[in-house]
Every structure is written in structure tokens, then in C-alpha cells.
Amino acid sequence: xxxxxxxxxxxxxxxxxxxxxxxxxxxxxxxxxxxxxxxxxxxxxxxxxxxxxxxxxxxxxxxxxxxxxxxxxxxxxxxxxxxxxxxxxxxxxxxxxxxxxxxxxxxxxxxxxxxxxxxxxxxxxxxxxxxxxxxxxxxxxxxxxx
Numbered sequence: 373x374x375x376x377x378x379x380x381x382x383x384x385x386x387x388x389x390x391x392x393x394x395x396x397x398x399x400x401x402x403x404x405x406x407x408x409x410x411x412x413x414x415x416x417x418x419x420x421x422x423x424x425x426x427x428x429x430x431x432x433x434x435x436x437x438x439x440x441x442x443x444x445x446x447x448x449x450x451x452x453x454x455x456x457x458x459x460x461x462x463x464x465x466x467x468x469x470x471x472x473x474x475x476x477x478x479x480x481x482x483x484x485x486x487x488x489x490x491x492x493x494x495x496x497x498x499x500x501x502x503x504x505x506x507x508x509x510x511x512x513x514x515x516x517x518x
Contacts, residue, residue, distance in 0.1 A: 383448065384446060384447070384448040385412065385446065385447045385448070386444065386445070386446040386447075387408050387444070387445050388442060388443060388444040388445070389401075389404050389442070389443050390440070390442055391430060391440060391441045391442065391443055392440055393434055393438075393439060393440040393441075394434075395434075397430050397431075397433075397434060397440070397441060398427040398428075398430045398431045398434070399427075401423070401426045401427050401429075401430040401441070401443050401456075402423040402424075402426065402427045403423075404426075404443060404445075405419075405422050405423040405426040405427075405443070405445060405454065406419050406422075406423045408445050409422050409423070409445070409452060409506070412447045412452065412506055413506060414452065414506040414507075414508075415506065415507055415508055415509060417508050417509050418452070418504055418505065418506050418507070418508040421483045421484075421504060421508065422452060422454060422504050424479060424483070425454065425476075425479060425480045425483060425484060425502055425504075426443060426454050426456065428475060428476035428477075428479055428480065429441075429454075429456035429476060429480065429500050429502075430443065430456055431476060432456075432458075432464060432476045432477070432500070433456055433457075433458035433460065435473075436460065436462070436464070437458040437459065437460020437461070437462070437497075437498075438460055439458035439459040439460040439497070440458070440459070441456050441457065441458050442455075442456070442457040442458075443455070443456055444457070447506065450505060450506050450507060451485070451503050451504070451505055451506065452503065452504050452505075452506055453501060453502070453503045454501065454502055454503075454504070455499050455500070455501040456499065456500050456501075457492075457497065457498070457499040458497055458498065459492075459496060459497040460496060460497060460498075461496040461497075463489060463491070463498065464476075464477055464489055464498070464500055465477070466478065466481055477500075480500075480502050483504070484502035484503060484504055485502075485503045485504055485505060485508075486502065486503045487500070487501060487502035487503070488500075488501055489501075
């Protein structure tokens, strides 16, 4: 699987993992993402933000799509693209977070360079993806309210 936009990159590294539909899947996504980004030389901020967003998107697959998730990470030209695919119906909706949730896409929208949704061809399911710079820093810290 080669991510859209990476076909002209000089060197592409891709890895993936099937995650079960269990409460342990978000933790496994965090560990897998953190490890691969560290191996790619990502900054501390990139590893932390990447693992947080991956975990949130895997949680969304479990809770909203009621599906196991597949996690793919591709790195090219200093940019990581992280994709979470599920088999559930419906499209994710960006909303303001509150006591009932809504933090997954909100955090992704705040932290990622870009993100989007690709519907599955010919059936239910979708892939939610985001990109983040391996050299990224706390560029969005000023948006936080204390």
C-alpha cells in the first residue's frame, strides 16, 4: 500500500499493523506509532502528537465504527502519514469536544498538518489519515487554553 502523494518521494518507508477490536488496541497503536516514529528520527513532539492522534483514531474505529482497525504509517521526505482504516459504516464528524467525547478528530484537526477521510471502495468502511512533520515542534501550543 502506497499512500496518495508519496509516489514521487525519494525514499518511502511503510509499516502497518492489524489491531483487534479490543480495549487494548489504542495502547498498541500508541506503542507501535511511537516506536516507528522514533526509528525514523522523529522529534519528541512528533512522536507524542503522532501517537496521541493514532490512538484517538483507533478509539474512534472501536467506539463509533464498532470495528477492528488497521494502522499504516508511511514516511517520505520528512513527513509521516498515519492512516487508520475500519470496516464500519458512516463518516467521521468533526465536532467540538465535550463531556461525551469528540476529542479524536478535534485533536487531529489541531495537531496535524493535514488530514482527511477516504471512503472504502464498494462497501462500508473508511480510512482516516493525517500527516505530521518528523521535525515538528510545539507549533500549536499558543492555541491551548489554561
